[in-house]
Amino acid sequence: MADTTTPSRGFTLFPRLSGAAVAGILIAIFLMAFLVLPVAQVIYVAFLDARTGVFTLQNFQDFFNTTLFRESFANSFYVSAMSVVLATLIALPLAYITTRFNFAGTAAIQALGIIPLIMPPFVGAVAMSLLFGRNGSINLLLNQHFGFRIPFMEGLNGVILVQSIHYFPFILINLSASLRNIDRSMEEAAQNLGSHGIRMFRRIVFPLAMPGYLAGAALVFIKVFDDLGTPLLLNVNNMLAPQAYLRITGVGINDPMGYVISFILVAFSVFSLWASFLFMRGKDYATVQKGGGGLSRRDLKPREKWLAWGVILLILAMVLSPHIGLLLLAFGTIWSFSPLPDGFTLQHFGTIFTQSSQYVWNTLIYAGSAAVIDVILGTAIAYIVIRTGLPGRKWLDYMATAALAVPGVVLGIGYLRMFHGIQLPFGLGQMSSFWGIIIVALAVRRLPYALRACMAALQQVSLSLEEAAESLGASRSSTIRRIVVPLMTGGILAGFVTSFATAAVELSATIMLVGRSSDAPLAYGIYLYMQSPAGRGPGAALGILAVVIVALGSYLSQRIIERERARQAMTADRP
Amino acid sequence: MTLTKAGIRIEDLHLSFGETKVLEGIDMVIEPGEFFAFLGPSGSGKSTLLRAIAGFGPTPRGRILIGDRDIAALPPWKRNVGMVFQSYALWPHMSVRRNVAFGLEERRMPAREIGPRVEQALETVGLLHLADRMPAQLSGGQQQRVALARTIAIEPQVLLLDEPLSNLDAALRVQMRRELLALQRKLGLTTIFVTHDQEEANTTSDRMAVLDRGVIQQIGTPQQLYDHPENAFVAGFLGTANILKGAMQGADFVTEAGQRLPVAPAAAPAAAPAADVNRIVLRPQNIRIAASGGDIMGTVAHREFLGSQIRYLVDTPDGQIIVDTLHSSGPPPYDEGAAVSLSIDSQSAPLLAD
Amino acid sequence: MTLTKAGIRIEDLHLSFGETKVLEGIDMVIEPGEFFAFLGPSGSGKSTLLRAIAGFGPTPRGRILIGDRDIAALPPWKRNVGMVFQSYALWPHMSVRRNVAFGLEERRMPAREIGPRVEQALETVGLLHLADRMPAQLSGGQQQRVALARTIAIEPQVLLLDEPLSNLDAALRVQMRRELLALQRKLGLTTIFVTHDQEEANTTSDRMAVLDRGVIQQIGTPQQLYDHPENAFVAGFLGTANILKGAMQGADFVTEAGQRLPVAPAAAPAAAPAADVNRIVLRPQNIRIAASGGDIMGTVAHREFLGSQIRYLVDTPDGQIIVDTLHSSGPPPYDEGAAVSLSIDSQSAPLLAD
Amino acid sequence: DTVTVVTSFPRDLTDPFKAAFEAAHPGTMLEVVSRNTNAAVSHLQETRSANTIDLMWASAPDAFEVLKEEGLLAKVDVQSEGIPDQIGGYPINDPDGSYYGFAASGYGIMYNTRYVQANDLPVAEEWDDLKRAEYNGHVAMSSPSRSGTTHLTVETLLQGEGWDEGWATWKWISGNMNTVTERSFGVPDAVNSGATGFGIVIDFFGLASKASGFPVELVYPSVTAIVPANIGVLANAPNEEGAVKFVEFLLSPEGQKVLLNPAIMRLPVNPEAYADAPENFPNPFSEDFAPGAIEFDVDVSGARYTLVNSLFDVLVTYRMDDLRAAVSAVQKAEAAHADSGNDEAAALIAEARALVEAMPINAEQSLDASFTGAFTISRADPDTEVVGRQAEIEQEWDRFAVENYRQAKKLADQAAALK
């Protein structure tokens, strides 16, 4: 503090940059190098005349002239919007009950709530169709006893159902984190003025939790819009993302429309995000300001308790059904055209047991590191966007979020194009086949999840808490480290859990980048099994293993959140 | 809403946060329509008691009755008590107007009646012109007034105020206090007011309770408490007091330094025999300071300008004695270090026994 | 940290929130080691000005110098000004002890020195016994004291306090005020204090500035401001004032109702010629009330018990006049409706011109 | 000494070969990198500058064609004996020696016995059977653009029945489908789990599923495509010598025997290997296997490869709902007038059928280089002038299909409404 010289106005080679600016520039470089440029390397053909290679917008004109694409756009939009609605209906009661009441097993329910995100590729689809398909268990039973079927999985509605069951945890996690950040007195004031229950939730609690809800809802919307796996597995082709995928990945096909669609997906994702920003603008939702603590929890009356359990179990049964199917698949022998497998066996687990420890470790390392990178970047970007005036800061957010719209293959091919042939030092070999690049790819693809959570968390921290630290002499970085980050803990952990859980079962980018089978993660192993009829059981068993590992991880994080919350809250609020 | 005046009766109320006992055996009766104050030092349990009446915080042991109804088991929103929070607790996502309208909307009041009611409440607190701001755009005092408007708008049966005026300047405070009193009288609201400011408590409340460490020290009208404090805590808490040790000798109180002060028989606490009296409470304004000719000699140790008064701290054989004199324009007559003589009007000075 | 005393100079400071102008042309010099107060009504811009000095809020136009250094461009943490926030801003995730230790840790003080310093700061605010609680477990006043302890612990060059005592009771406030003053004197901290309580400003500050709507009305010592207000706002804001309209006739001031009041020549504002004088400020304590024999006749409209004083609102031909009398034990002498007569000590009453 | 192979084959196939190869060549390690065919091709294309892979090992002949076109395959000298030139009319090895067939697969109809029983369906044995109304909603296949082997099936029918008849067959079959899957493995999955009754699949999916215990059967229709599964050594292979060693092992009698492993179930290309085959194991070299097998014209197939895929996607995959609606309307109308002798209705139905079957282009156009060039940019001959853009043409076809299907449904509904 002694050498507080006034900044010299003389000639300097480098302009003086604040720490935030340096961080911003570094993040921009990272995103440029590992997202924008690789993707641009692939999708620039959208702007080229397919034959002459000269710049043209003709392809975009073709896009808008094509009925199929216009229909696909409308379908994608409809499916995304409806998925948000359905996901909200699922997530709201869970978030509400577990954060607002003293409820046994809150941590367990919150951890279970994340499991739907951990849907291993391929196996999930098989499990779903065995349960809900036209000849799945439920329809077989219905048909047998009542003579009708419910088309759960057919057409766009099937996509909506599966997507909302799959992605509602985004809303659940972010909304819960937000709910926990609301100052107790906000709600007491409302109760005092005669409001309570659902009404109070709608008018006071929910609006205050809006940053978290919007973060989750935006994720669900954009993710569903950009997702290709689920529609493809349900064989729904006339949506945008599957169209892009089918056109990009056909062997030997060189159709520029795939890249045009990819570009439009990215642009639309950024647009949706911008729209959600507009919605949030000028709304200051920080309520933690006086050193008061956390939302208060109420005890449930016995009747309410039964009701709450009923609702929760119903929802859990619904959203966990794919995993129940997975479990049956993993323990079942043959399961074909019957409500339940013909028999049960432990053999599939025996099969994978000998081979999968490598997969497990790789998955933990890849997904764990990627999630750590994500929360660090997410926190930094959130801080830069919300708390600094750096020019162009919003673009960090747009860029990072655009990753949602980039199909994994595109990123994978982009990485190969960018990094192949770059020899790493220390005998690490080719950059493109180095396992570290898988981590980077996972981190880039899952960054939007962590970022949204971090943004929501920061929005709820009152500026005056930071100002207090600064006035006590804490520099920006120290304030961030000691005040901002701890106060964001809930949101950061939420981001970590989502990134980790989803990265653990990611396949599309990794399958391009895995150089050696000893570097492969779990999802890759599942893929290997699921290529043959005999591999279905072991594949499902490996899927179960993935789910269990990730669920354990998220349960532990949940416990940490709960403990942290309890430490801050009034001691006597708990039983 | 039927606006029958409702009294409050609190019986043997105990409350603790985990291990920390915060309220211990509170008993009090607040009459219907009364303006009642809780006065006490920081951390004495005022807010906790108020919150218990409103239905917040840990569940207390004991009974709380509003009118004839035991409300201890009712949830907050069924109690029909309005509360102004010490931390304001304005909802940041709603404009001032919508904050104030909230309670009325919750009561399903027709929209066309809500508008005028809201404006009237904002008018009362002098913030009508800021009705469309968001809370974050208001100063501390303005936020506090919005919180007040929000609660009075619903005209509750019982009004609880937790230091509602602590962030306002004197002029505004006096004005708000009058408005509040007028409103209270008009509606006949039973009102409880938490404050640490005894002038505020004195001027507004019909009666008040002095709390210390979760125990009620005394209940009475402001003047009763001021003139007949039952213990040193109350005497000291309600205005500045010089408390001199000594004992009764006949009709006089003799200080430790031997100064003989004549006292009125009514000054001794009703319950205590004269033999137990061991302290006398001398109010600073009841001591006259002069260059000479008084009862007690001393030197001015310190002088403070209070505005309308000048306060002298005078060292005497009986310890330091505080003396207040009215301030007229110009330099105060006695400087620090000056030798002065104090004459004491001890006729009505309260006496204390342990 | 070198503890050279540093003065503060503010030159032509303007600040607005978007369209709303909040500070307009603030100029002031605060001497090194001075205890300075900002006084003003709610929403007048006190907090905004203080925050601008600390480096928060919208960037102002104008200059702020601490010592000789223009700090307007420095980030808050390089300014070495400690600030206590009106909203406390305690960190909910840290215990009281860790809240207080924070600033010291940031200054890289060795751990073994931090412990005692923290305890000492907590001792000063009387909260050592609660050192291991979390902020949410404290009462409002306790939270405010932690915020204070947190700031004084770092012994900054300049100390900014935003209503640091507003949630404390009178006794504690007086005590804290003394502690603060002692600390300030000991360390020679230049201190700025925002308050809406003129008694607080009077008793602690060396000088003070009265703000209204973002403009400084007057700067001076408390007694200067009280005795020689430059305008009606200052006169009214610093203590209760009866302001009567009228005009000078020779050496006397004649009220609108024709009452002739002799005044001292020094009472008129320095700048204004006698012909412009049109109002006189009468302090309530400088008016004596009696059953008869005074200058002005009136009836008691209202009576308030203030503790050490009794306040009468008396209706007279010159309007309602407030009169304060000292309270001794027993019922006050005049009831509402009683006919009384006021004698006015107008010799030193300040005069105002527009 | 490590040989690195990139493959789309499941573990069930690669593990036995790895074990057998390493046993036969002690000291040589087989490193298997698994990728689906698309990813493998993209990967090889992108990493050509510093290739780390020795061998490409996969089914789809078209993937090898792409690699060959781009010069990614090395021409190596491989010693093998007893392997004929052709199997089922399809050449086993690349004529230029860029890649080698090591096993053959036929196409067949796989069905779930429980499903068939529950729905009381007859077993479909020929492609034409699948056109019948009773199979409506019970069939699945994958899109030819997603699976090279499916493409061969489609093309086989087009060559065997002729362009227009071939397409007509595919459209009527497709009208009975409940799904067109994106992965070729999606079809056996659907049949195995009973989601659908019949699947058009490559034979080993059916054989291996049955071997794994699923209640499924496979039948070979008389017109079938026999497709070799291939292996090729990559240009600049880091270990070319080892790579050749592995190819030779694969083609050797020991290697061919591994194919009969119940989890693999592919047809060896060496006729002698069938001597050890289990009973009822299909033998493509036998007389009675697929008597209707046609002489497959590889050149025709190659010339319109992407065009056929695109045509199938636009007319069938992406317009599944419209096609299904039209087809079932026609089927209903036909059922209603099966023996009513109503001429008006018959005429309407015939018109509707013609609309469903109508194709936007004819066989000649499908082979016109200036037209197909729009679909094969990278492989187009620079001298041919290309007319139109793929997107433009596809939009045209799409309009054609939607309009025809709509019209066909209308006419069929009209017919059905007639007495």
Ligand SMILES: Nc1ncnc2c1ncn2[C@@H]1O[C@H](COP(=O)(O)OP(=O)(O)OP(=O)(O)O)[C@@H](O)[C@H]1O
């Ligand atoms: N973010 C903001 N946007 C617009 N106006 C604001 C904002 N913050 C404060 N103001 C306005 O600026 C004025 C000065 O506010 P400031 O907080 O400085 O008042 P103050 O003097 O500290 O008042 P108090 O004693 O009530 O705390 C007020 O009228 C307030 O409404």
Ligand SMILES: Nc1ncnc2c1ncn2[C@@H]1O[C@H](COP(=O)(O)OP(=O)(O)OP(=O)(O)O)[C@@H](O)[C@H]1O
């Ligand atoms: N959650 C809690 N856990 C433990 N102790 C608590 C908790 N909340 C309050 N307390 C303690 O209870 C006591 C009474 O608190 P309360 O808020 O009622 O004080 P108060 O009289 O309103 O004081 P103030 O004037 O400072 O607001 C205080 O000593 C406080 O530290």
Ligand SMILES: [Mg+2]
């Ligand atoms: Mg309190």
Ligand SMILES: [Mg+2]
């Ligand atoms: Mg303020």
